[in-house]
Amino acid sequence: MDMLLRKHWTSLLGVLFVLAAFITLFKYSIEQGWITDGMKIAAGLLSGAGLCIAGQAMTGRGSKWASGVQIAIGLGACLLYATFAFAGVYYRLWNPMTVLIGMTAVTAGVSFYAYRFDSRLLMNIALAGGLLSPLMMQPATDQVFTLFLYLFVLNSAFFFLSIAKGWSELRIGAFVGTWIIYAAYYVHFDPPTDGLWSMPLRYAVAAFVFYLVGLLVASWRNNRCFDGWNLYMTLANGVLFGTWSIFILNGELHYAYVLSLIGLCYLVSGAIVLQLTRRFQSASASQLIGGGALLLLAFSNLGSGMDVKPIVNVFFWGGIAAALAMLGHRKKYGVASLAAIAVWTVVGVYWFLVTWDAPRGDWFGTFIPFLNWGALSWVLLAFVGFYLSVTGICFRMTKETTSFLSNLFAVLSHLIVGGLLTVQIENVFLVYAEDAPNRLVQLSLSVSWGVYALLLTLWGTVARQQLFRIFGAVVLLLVAGKAIFLDLEGEETLYKCAVLLVLGGISFLITWINGKKREQKGEPESVPADPEM
Template identity: 65%
Template structure:
């Protein structure tokens, strides 16, 4: 097809110009009142039929195959434009008449193309069929006729696309149909009251048609669910979701639409996984998209409750942990990847929301590190450390597995640091009626210094130099905070105590470094002097 387009793109452009001129003449003659509507329809049918006969004659006499396809395609385009004018623009024909005429022309074009492999003819006809209703811009609401018009085109062109593996036909049909839907939605501005309005029905029909069509196309391609069909299937769901949310915004919460769409994506991904027998990019992408949509929908879970952020973290953190266990036990890579994606999104969400989230006190009493807020941090950290220890996602002994394990461990340690920070802040808020911000900052400095020490000890225990590097970074940041930010105000004794503690931590880290270097027997491995 690429060769055909490269050689004959000027011919394709010429067909579009001629079709545009034909439609413009139709509309201009209408505005000027030159001829009656019946005469226009008759002229269109006559021209379209004449061009089709000329194309068939050229094909019969074995003249240039491309010339005959271009003439035939132009004839089909003129007929499509006539049907658009009679059935959609003015509503002069009933929907049944439009159906009969469209079916006849489309069946003829499809049969000829299938018999003689006329790929160029199908592309020209499809372009004309989709362009005609866009250029007409009807003044009355003839959406049902338009729906029949598009259904016939899509059914025929999708079928031959699957049968002949001409993938560009379904791509163009998909893009053109959703563009027409958007144009006519804006042009007509139809009523969208109620849960089952006509615009929603048409959008749902298009979504269901393409969801099934792309699945069949992938099935026929030796069960290969990758490529254009996969990407367009995802795009189809996203487009429908956007339209459904816009249409139902006054009747249904957006989270319900997103949750339903997420369930469809997950179901589609599992169906692909079952057919193929192994996780591939298509099934994984659909399942990940579904998980993300469900996660987005859960943002409204617990609406109206002060504890809504905590509910979200526990629900989706639990799902991430469950998927991690399933992926580890069943060796399902897709479940492991979905778990990591959900865990990452929930972690970012919690870091943003935790500062305004409730403390989650037990029995009306705040106990440091024993409250629902702390348990949310613990859940996320535990999942992260499980990733690091079990080699989730990457199960091998190569360098990639090591890097992934260290990455998850570092992220989990960041979560632990967040836990320390939030809990210390809450201790001051609950148990100290009057405290200075300077005292709080000094307390945080000490806790972060102890945290840096723990990182060093962990690195020495696990023989991991990466944690020593991370501990060095934390200690340097703590030193900068203590010297340049905390040495202000009047809390002199507290500052002296903090500095002495930090000094002791630094000396202890120096001792840990020396001890580790001595055990390793490699002085060059030390990257820090403490």
């Protein structure tokens, strides 16, 4: 390619000058009214076809004529492309189907000749002329559909030849030129962008998908080399599409949805590259990491401006923590486990801070205690904490350190369960007993925490874990202090007696459970008295 440019760059420049002069003459003749539109089209078709025939006639006259042949045929193709652009894009003299048939015929003929005779210069000239023609003509009316049919034919042919012959400059030029034309015509036409699926967005999506697939196929055919220019254009394709999409949507759809689409496409593309190459390389790694980062950024912004944003955040980041914890345990990746702990801790603190003002997350407008999105957020966080407590971290640590971390995660997870109980009971009164006095809410919380202390003690006994029995006892003492010194101060005797009787019953039940535990260990219930005394 470097040799081709050094040897024939002046020829390429000359062709562009001739093409520019031809287009300028076309436009000037329109302004002056010299000849009719039909005569202009006929002149363009005859000139282009004549040059192609003349170039074909010189084929086989020796190597010294090879460049001249390619230049003649390439210039003829450029004039034909300019004629099609004039008749179908500049003026609506031809309908889109006529332009499509004509473009396909010329492009197929030029491509066949270039493929058979390795005419690389010819295809570069044709590409330059094909992209320059619509750029130099500034139509007064909107024929964008015809324009993009025109570009589709060009891109298909030049991508095919770039893959079949390994002429990478053809797909680079087609990619760059097409996005430049898209920008120029968007600015020139100023098309309407109302709605989520406007025509400019459709064309941007079509271009993005075409180049994503085309560059993937080109890399696969090129000895499965997914790096270099193919990688750069793949990444640039996503940047260009994302920028235009966000600009076109202009707030009608949150940019997070655009980022999630691009991220998902990159994840799929990266997975395909990884499957084909069977190893991580810059192409697969950049697309997988980039796609994952875009999805994280997108999902973290979903729900922005909505009341349910805190719940969305907890489900998203809590799900990531759960996935990292499982990955760390199953694949023995200590880094994944540490990342899971970090994410879980941050999300847990965040949820404790915002949960009091967050929406309940009702289903179909109906609040169901412990079966709503807010409650499931607590459940997800508790699940991750208990999972980390049971599976541990895949790092070399002493037995004492491992036990300490396991117990710490278990205690923190039980605090999350306590938060679940508190919020759900408060919401029950808020929804179904809005007029209930605050003392009744607080007493219900005390009783529920007392029951939870009982369950902790029971679990510690069954699982033979002293920590949970201690934790249950601490919760019970805190509940007793809350009930006696805060909840019942100044209340009627009946309320005080009822709550104290319930908490007393719970205490006796805990005592009985601990007694059964000592019996199982063979410990005496009390020290026997000395008979001599």
